[in-house]
Amino acid sequence: MRRTLLAALLVAPFSLATAQPLRPQVDAWRKAHEREILDEAFAMLAIPNVASNQDDIAKNVVFLTNAFAQRGVALTPLRAPTGGSPALFGELRAPGATRTVVFYAHYDGQPVAGGSWDVEPFAPQLSRYRNSVAVEPVSLPARGDTVDPNVRIRARSASDDKGPIVAMLAALDAMKALRKQASVNIKFFLEGEEEAGSNHLGDILRTHKEKLTADAWLFFDGPVHVSGAPQLVLGVRGVMGAELTFYGPNRALHSGHYGNWAPNPAVSVATFIASIRDNDGRIRLPGFYDDVPAPSAADRALARAVSATDDSVRASLGLARTEADNAALGERIMQPALNIRGIRAGNVGGGASNAVPTSASVSIDFRLVPNQQPARIRSLLEQHLTQQGYTITRDPTVSARSTDRSRLVLVQYDSGYTAVRVASETPSVQAVKRLMTRSYGREPFTLPILGGSLPLFHFVEQLGATVITVPTVNADNSQHAPNENLRVGNLWDGIALMTELMTGLGKEWPASRM
Template sequence: MRRLFTALTLATLAAPAIATAQPLRQQVDAWRKQHEREILDEAFALFAIPNVASNPADIAKNVVFLTQAFAKRGVPLVPLRAASGGSPALFGELKAPGATRTVVFYAHFDGQPVAGGGWDHDPFTPKLNRYRNSAPTDDVPLPAPGDTVDPEVRIRARSASDDKGPIVAMLSALDAMKALGKQRSVNVKFFLEGEEEAGSNHLAEILRTNKDKLAADAWLFFDGPVHVSGAPQIVLGVRGVMGAEVTFYGANRALHSGHYGNWAPNPAVSAAHFVASLRDRDGRVLIPGFYTDVPAVSDEDTSLARALSTTDDSVRTSLGLSRTEADNAALGERIMQPALNLRGIRAGNVGSGASNAVPTSASVSIDFRLVPDQQPARIRRLLEAHLAQQGYTIVRDPNAATKSADRGRLAYVTYDSGYTAVRVPSATASVQAVKRVMARSYGREPFTLPILGGSLPLFHFVEQLGATVITVPTVNADNSQHAPNENLRIGNLWDGIALMTELMTTLGKEWGPRS
């Protein structure tokens, strides 16, 4: 008996050494498989809290939940507020003995409205579903404690992917590290924004007021989707954005089209000609001077962008498109360029609501996507010069049109605040270190996206903190963010947990000490 006991004891003592020898991803996956139900229960509890960015009561409930959830992991969160108002951001930190590098993990906990229909259930009652062609099909029950769930199953709920899913991954990564006895190799700070979907209007003030507290070697943004193929990708920048609304006027009352149709100016026709003057059919912006500040795309960026476009044909097929603009140009290359999008035109009525009348006004809504060096203020000047060249007088007050003797030559123009593009060089040491950690965690090299097609207010972090900002997406590309049936693929959540564990544990070693 004694010899058997000794043998069993030695085997038991040796077991942790065998487990420790496994790659960290395998260790995290093994831990996670035993705790999937617990992870999903916490995710469901967070996703069930309404978080519409414009509703302070919603935001306050999320603040309470997240403060308690991080406190359970030994991370006290404190609210950071702007004196001018707005929702708070939540900040916490964990220091690592001997670490010389500090990174900030960013996500946002506010979300988009759900009004307008399209959901077949309460968007804040999370469900597990199978999906086919980006649409939910069968319901799936939660796994029993200790059981696992098919990674292709998805959590369907508002903000599951944008952007509460990554927060769940942060919490679970902290649990995994504790369970596995892993130590952080970097100091980690957490910054959870509470008004990203409302325009981040108070973010600059929060950052400026708390500059010392938020000092770091790099910010890692866990927002946005992985590559459309499902492969991991690291994003080095985002395009800037600026929206504009232009209203044209006709007579001060609707006119019979038979009596006045080819005599009174038609503002809908004015709007159509204006839109046609803005861009050609292949997306080139026609506003004079628009490309003056656009830098040439480097050979390296062109190569990186083309590597992203290996799935373009399948994406076209999935979207029901036989061709795309600029003679089927590579998507990766196209998002390296600035763009002008027509968001909508409003004039008169169509279909059963149509009448034989000349409308009194017509409005055009556009958004510009900007690349580094392009400034929203200059784009506004160019747009107004373009309107003036076409013979319009710019007005700032919509009531001015009612007082004018020449309504047909007025253009009422409004803008959103807009913001500039941000880009970090691919050779930056922090970028290369993050790529190596990602490659080890995913088991494959991530795509490098020089600049994201969409826009995020990253410029605030650069302007206020001088921050190096690296975007590390974790959620699935077909997540329907901002739309009905928003979802998070379970396998992407598992990947996020493993990646964040790996980043906290090994990034400092890959990066090296600060000199």
């Protein structure tokens, strides 16, 4: 009996009733050091980080290595034998810790070419916003002064995903200043090609598997709830993208002479789109939903809670209605989706000409839920094209030699990856949820699956990892778009939360020991 009671006491969670939030102390420290935090953030954001530019990636590696070294964390580049940008790995061991947790973020960013930025993408500045639009610049605070938390940092990767790295660094500073010890062994993993498809990530994880052993991975990527409330995410959808090119005559033809005679590839694209997706987003590929599980009652309840602000989101986007008769957003992102990313055929406006174009292209992406495999989606897509009478090619030069261009379609894919989901009752998930509640002063929304996609499957397949996504940045951050931004208040939230997680997880989620 005594043995059973002792074991129960050792594994019992640290009670929220007795635990005191660390946030007031962290906030007090941060208010005295806002200028220093912002200076470091600006220095990091000023370094271009497009994943395809290895010279710039190398500069980011140097900056991050120095920044973490100043906090006593030695970062080591982890490389794949097949090449690619390195991931950066560091470790902070805690005396007596029985758990090891990895903090993940990525330091590479999206391209900026061709975007209509109001400022230079890698010249960060503070701006005041109104209705998600920058209205005036704001000066950096003097040392010891504070800045309005609603002001935003505008720069590429401010929110996706250097902002969380800034929060990690500041959390380490706060712990040192407040003399707080980590309660778990902390490993840092900073990926260098997430925005380029993570093509070498699987090889990195496989090659360095022993270093990366952990009880859980915390992914600091993606936005909080659109209302500004905290959000805990249990999984992400998978993704599979494709580019299709349809062909017409081998030279442009006058539409008056040939317009209702020569096959028009723009019409082929439009007909193809209508054949695979209806106006309410249902995917028409035969057999597509055969491996899509029905959401559980618990998941539907979580989705409805997340969707409480749908009406205000519609209004902010200028939409009187949304698809499927104003279906709840939380429920929709638990289902697979097909997005039309872009269509190209001829010209419009002043560049339009009365001609039948020679080719037309469409770019699409599927968002996948657990159990769906990219390879099967590719097979279903090609079966559908074949049934429509098309000959599929992977060779873009074939069209020049084809004697029946109008029945030819060039299909090219990205690599794609599967969805990942962790159960809400998992002890690590519940521990993170309690600490988020303590830090934010309110319980976070729990989202069964994130609408966007992250390559989490690599961590599950290669490491058997438990992956929990903990977003910290504002929802209207324009990630992947011009004028990407990070609300300063969200950065402050991230610093407080990471400090709470680093110091509290070992108490909330102790390992069972006799």
